[in-house]
Amino acid sequence: MTTTGSLPGESDLVQVLDQDGQVHDDATVPDLSDEQLVEIYEQMRFARHLDERAVTMHRQGRIGTYPPLAGQEAAQVASTHALADEDWISYQYREHGAAGVRGMSYKYLLYWMGYEEGNGHLAEDYIFPMNISIGSQMPHATGMAWASKLKGDDTVVMCHFGEGSTSEGDFHEGLNFAGVYNVPAVFFCNNNQYAISIERQNQTASATIAQKAQAYGFEGMRVDGMDPLAVYAVTQAAVEKARDPDAEAPEDIGRAGRPTLIEAVMYRLGAHTTVDDPDAYREESEVERWAAFDPIERYETFLRDRGLLTDDQIDSIQERVEDEIAAMIDEAEEIEPDPMEMFERPYDSPTPRVQEQKEYLADLRERHGDDALTRDE
Numbered sequence: 001m002t003t004t005g006s007l008p009g010e011s012d013l014v015q016v017l018d019q020d021g022q023v024h025d026d027a028t029v030p031d032l033s034d035e036q037l038v039e040i041y042e043q044m045r046f047a048r049h050l051d052e053r054a055v056t057m058h059r060q061g062r063i064g065t066y067p068p069l070a071g072q073e074a075a076q077v078a079s080t081h082a083l084a085d086e087d088w089i090s091y092q093y094r095e096h097g098a099a100g101v102r103g104m105s106y107k108y109l110l111y112w113m114g115y116e117e118g119n120g121h122l123a124e125d126y127i128f129p130m131n132i133s134i135g136s137q138m139p140h141a142t143g144m145a146w147a148s149k150l151k152g153d154d155t156v157v158m159c160h161f162g163e164g165s166t167s168e169g170d171f172h173e174g175l176n177f178a179g180v181y182n183v184p185a186v187f188f189c190n191n192n193q194y195a196i197s198i199e200r201q202n203q204t205a206s207a208t209i210a211q212k213a214q215a216y217g218f219e220g221m222r223v224d225g226m227d228p229l230a231v232y233a234v235t236q237a238a239v240e241k242a243r244d245p246d247a248e249a250p251e252d253i254g255r256a257g258r259p260t261l262i263e264a265v266m267y268r269l270g271a272h273t274t275v276d277d278p279d280a281y282r283e284e285s286e287v288e289r290w291a292a293f294d295p296i297e298r299y300e301t302f303l304r305d306r307g308l309l310t311d312d313q314i315d316s317i318q319e320r321v322e323d324e325i326a327a328m329i330d331e332a333e334e335i336e337p338d339p340m341e342m343f344e345r346p347y348d349s350p351t352p353r354v355q356e357q358k359e360y361l362a363d364l365r366e367r368h369g370d371d372a373l374t375r376d377e
């Protein structure tokens with residue numbers, strides 16, 4: 001590993017690949033099999049293509065608001081490879097590339113089509129329901145990791161969030177207790193430079209996000225989040241430490257050894273969501289500077305140089321990914337959600353206000369038929 005990062009404006013990131021996808025002289029390529037190295041590439045392509053299709057479908061009115069992840073694939077996919085299959089993942093809403101590694105079905109798309117069944121179904125793959133309410137997943141992740149420690153099992157909890165969420169009280173509460181109870185958690189901050197239109201430098205006066213970990217008594221790491229090999233190496237070390245009940249803290253930190261805060265530095269290449277216009281708050285030249293570090297292109301160069309990827313293989317990977325996602329979309333679009341379903345899931349039993357709304361809609365349907373539920377009435 002090297003610490004001579006060269007992402008725009010950065011100087012101290014763990015990096016294996018340079019901007020052109022060449023391995024730094026002093027860097028070590030993580031110990032992954034050839035199959036795994038190529039699998040990471042395919043999963044990154046999967047995430048990118050799903051993103052492209054979802055954005056297009058939004059323009060066609062086939063899907064609701066959607067948060068594009070382009071630029072963040074390396075961080076999401078490679079960090080998940082560092083986990084065991086039964087380690088839990090908790091994510092915000094833009095890190096579904098991580099979910100793709102565990103296998104993704106059409107159900108995932110249902111959420112963005114407005115059908116609540118699409119959220120929560122990933123539990124069978126050890127993935128928490130997504131969190132639109134930013135930061136709220138962090139105390140839960142700490143609690144889950146603490147439970148794992150109390151039970152004496154081996155489970156690590158990986159918690160994804162954006163740098164904007166570090167301004168929420170939940171971030172402080174979650175990480176504070178993670179340190180106090182020394183829990184097996186990895187807090188993975190996807191620092192993509194923006195929280196909607198708020199730039200990173202206006203989010204916090206801290207020089208880095210990673211340094212916030214020091215206040216909680218554990219280690220913070222900074223990594224090039226657009227370099228899958230560096231992400232894997234840093235996450236793997238954090239996961240190993242989380243699993244080790246005797247992990248010791250670095251001397252200059254605190255007493256707690258098991259949690260880690262990883263700041264993965266990256267760039268959101270697309271809009272905040274499909275209803276955002278990033279031209280209102282950032283220059284095209286800035287996007288181009290970061291696009292030159294596109295994680296897929298850099299990694300593809302690395303794999304080609306290793307003799308692990310050819311043009312033909314890239315074509316068949318793309319074909320496979322397109323077929324898989326087209327099948328997911330077909331399956332999702334066959335489902336006709338019943339609008340009454342929206343009342344079924346938020347609460348175990350409806351609050352009086354929710355009950356009132358439910359009855360109102362049921363009455364509307366009875367009087368005017370199903371059309372009443374889709375018109376502006």
Ligand SMILES: Cc1ncc(C[n+]2csc(CCOP(=O)(O)OP(=O)(O)O)c2C)c(N)n1
Pocket residue numbers: 094132133134135161162163164165166192194195196268272
């Ligand atoms: C508790 C809460 N407050 C405000 C919002 C509105 N909101 C939606 S996304 C967002 C920015 C989040 O930025 P970041 O955590 O950096 O994640 P990113 O969108 O960049 O992936 C905000 C403030 C919200 N979803 N939840």
